[in-house]
Amino acid sequence: MVKIYPSLLAADFNNLENEISEIEDIVDGLHMDIMDGSFVPNISFGFPILNSVRKISNLNFDTHLMIKNADSYIDEFSKTSRQLTVHYEAVTHLHRTVSRIKELGCEAGVSLNPHTPVFLLEEILPYLDRVLIMSVNPGFTGQKFIESSYKKIKKLHEMKLKLNPTLDIMVDGGVGENNIAKLYNCGVTSFVVGAGVFHQEDKRAAVLNLRKRAEN
Ligand code: DX5
Ligand code: ZN
Numbered sequence: 001m002v003k004i005y006p007s008l009l010a011a012d013f014n015n016l017e018n019e020i021s022e023i024e025d026i027v028d029g030l031h032m033d034i035m036d037g038s039f040v041p042n043i044s045f046g047f048p049i050l051n052s053v054r055k056i057s058n059l060n061f062d063t064h065l066m067i068k069n070a071d072s073y074i075d076e077f078s079k080t081s082r083q084l085t086v087h088y089e090a091v092t093h094l095h096r097t098v099s100r101i102k103e104l105g106c107e108a109g110v111s112l113n114p115h116t117p118v119f120l121l122e123e124i125l126p127y128l129d130r131v132l133i134m135s136v137n138p139g140f141t142g143q144k145f146i147e148s149s150y151k152k153i154k155k156l157h158e159m160k161l162k163l164n165p166t167l168d169i170m171v172d173g174g175v176g177e178n179n180i181a182k183l184y185n186c187g188v189t190s191f192v193v194g195a196g197v198f199h200q201e202d203k204r205a206a207v208l209n210l211r212k213r214a215e216n
Contacts, residue, residue, distance in 0.1 A: 001215070002184060002188075002189060002190070002191060002211065002214045002215060003028035003029075003168075003170075003189060003190040003191070004027050004028055004190075004191050004193060004207055004210055004211060005027065005028055005029050005030065005031040005062050005170075005190060005191065005192050005193070006023060006027055006030060006031065006192075006193055006194070006197040006198060006203075006207070007030075007031040007032075007033055007141060007172075007192050007193065007194035007197075007198070008030050008031065008032055008033070008045075008049075008053070008198075009031075009033040009044055009141045009194055010141040010142070010194030010195050010197070010198035010199055011198045012198070016052075016053065016056075017056050019198060019203070020053065020056065020057050020059070021056075021057075022203050022204055023197065023203050023204055023207050024057060024059060026204065026207050026208065026211075027059070027207055028060065028190070029059050029060030029061060029062045029083070030053070030057070030059050030060070030061055030062065031062045031063075031064060031172070031192045031194075032050060032061050032062065032063040032064065032081065033064050033066065033138075033141075034046060034063060034064065034065050034066060034067055034077075035066045035067070035138075035139065036066065036067040036068060036069075038067075038068050039066050039067055039068045039087065039089075039090050040066045040138045040139040041139050042139040042140060047076060047080075050063070050077070050080045050081070051080060054080045060082050060083065061080055061081035061082065061083065062081070062082075062083040062085070062170075062190075062192075063077050063080075063081035063083065063084050063085065064085050064111065064132065064172065064192075065077070065084065065085060065086050065087065065090075066087060066090075066138050066139070067090065068090050070086045070087075070090060070091055070097060071091070071093075071096075071097055071100070074086075074097070074100060074101055074104065075100075075104060078101070078104035078105065078106050081106065082105075082106055082107060083106060083107045083109060083129075083130065084101045084104075084106045084107070084108060084109065085108075085109030085110065085111050085130060085132045085170075086098075086101075086109070086110060086111070087110070087111045087112075087113070087138075088110050088111065088112050088113075088116055088120065088121070089112075089113055089116060094110065094124055095124060095127065098110070098124065098127050098128065099127070102127075107129035107130060108127070108128055108129050108130070109128060109129060109130035109131065109132050109168075109170070110124060110128055110130075110131055110132070111131070111132035111133075111134055111138075111172070112131070112132070112133055112134060112152075113134050113137065113138065114134055114135070114136070114137060114146050114148070114149070117152075118131075118133075118152055118155050118156045118159060119155075119159075121156075121159070122159065122163070125159060125160075125163045125164050125167065126163055126164050128164065128167060129167070129168060130167065130168040130169075130170055130190070131156060131167060131168075131169055131170065132170045132171075132172055132192075133149060133152060133153055133156065133169065133170065133171050133172070133188075134172055134173055135149035135171050135172065135173040135174055135175065136172075136173030136174050138172075138173070141194035141195050142194065142195040142199070143173060143174055144174050145173065145174030145175065145176075145179055146173070146174070149171065149183075150182060150183070150186050153169060153171065153183065153186040153187055153188055154186050154187065156169055156187070157169060157186065157187030160187070168189050168190050169187050169188050169189050169190070170188070170189070170190040170191070170192060171183055171188045171190075171191060171192065172192035173192070175191050175192065175193050175196060176193065176195075176196040176210075177196070177206075177209055177210060177213050180210050180213050180214045181213050181214055181216065183214075184214040184215070191210065191214065193206075193207075193210060196210065197210075
């Protein structure tokens, strides 16, 4: 069964409670995009929003840290989020950071920007719960899917079979009804979807349609 994580960044922040309750029982969690205006050219939201949403939803938070100084903040993020993903390009001592995330009782993920090859993950892969493949340049919702991501995901899937068979392969950026089946066939097990859910008239129908298309 595939996992679907709508990205809160694409939701209507004036209407968060309704937006979340509309899809709450049919998704696997909420993807939280944390941006620092330095690692990526955008600033999104931080602890106040996470704490507020935590009060109105029991959904699992899958928190994607697009920030440079992740080590200083992971303890605080672990209070609301069970899944924490840091960027390969932003963290110097990845093994230390991943170990800390696990010590905190969270699942640890590493994300790769579109230009970063998957072979760089060879040594860290056995320690990870998840790899998040960025299929757009991180920073904004509603961007166009980068086609070379398919090849990259297939390579990662081969590494997974050898090094960490239970690894969750997650894809983020430009995912929608037209590419989800192909991504599933390349080995993706979890999908982050922003505009493809929250910018749709009927968000519930959008999630159900994505699930059906992925698994058919
Ligand atoms: C992009 C973020 C994504 C984004 C996805 O920097 O990491 O999670 O919200 O949005 P869509 O699905 O609209 O590309
Ligand atoms: Zn994201």
